[in-house]
Amino acid sequence: MVTKDPRKQYRRATFQKRLMDVVTRTRDLVTKLMPSAIPSTTQPTSSQKSNLIAKLYHSVSDQANSTSTSSEISRYLSEYYDPSTNESVEEYWKRKRFEYPGLYSAALFVFSIVPCEAMCETTFSTASFLLDKTRTRLLYKRVEMVVLGSQIATKFPHWLD
Incomplete structure (x- = not known):
């Protein structure tokens, strides 16, 4: 019967805790770099309600404004990364600028240094x-x-x- 060394389990738990602390600090830093979401304050008028294109525009703009920065970061962190691709960082953010608009602006800020x-x-x-x-x-x-x-x-x- 093989017994596990408790020191190894303690080290693993300590490492996991420190890793989560680093992830939390990084998430907070990136959140500070991202622009804050500005909610839509305009209400559609009666003439806009009859226009189907205006309804579509408002439904799309409301969805875009409802995306919070924390959910954007969570989606980015859960995304699969393929290390075998030869894509540069700039190409990646050009491709993902509409999927992660807040992170894209933070990336522009960081890469402009x-x-x-x-x-x-x-x-x-x-x-x-x-x-x-x-x-x-x-x-x-x-x-x-x-x-x-x-x-x-x-x-x-x-x-x-």
């Missing part, structure tokens, strides 16, 4: 400091983890809590 060379230069100087002739036993994968971890810790120190 101009990259600079400072982060790249810092990364290479940190890696060159770690990988020199005296540190021959240090694996490249370990150096990659150290550099990435230091960048994340610098940018998001509250995640280390």
Whole structure:
């Protein structure tokens, strides 16, 4: 009979809790970046009620306004992702702009940030400091983890809590 190690179960539960915390923080951040939904305040007049095209327009516009940001994020998170596609991030958001209009505007905001060379230069100087002739036993994968971890810790120190 095989018994399960309780330490492993505790680690798994702790990891799951931290993962859910990160997902919640990310959802809150994306929700702040998304534009708030503006409800439709116009009421149709009697002449519009007789017009079938106006009725169709109002029913479609009411459905578009009723989509909340949290349901949009939930639909996005539950969507299947195929890692074998060669689609770029820009192509993906161009294709999904009508399905996720709020997330599309948040993606436009995030991707409009101009990259600079400072982060790249810092990364290479940190890696060159770690990988020199005296540190021959240090694996490249370990150096990659150290550099990435230091960048994340610098940018998001509250995640280390």
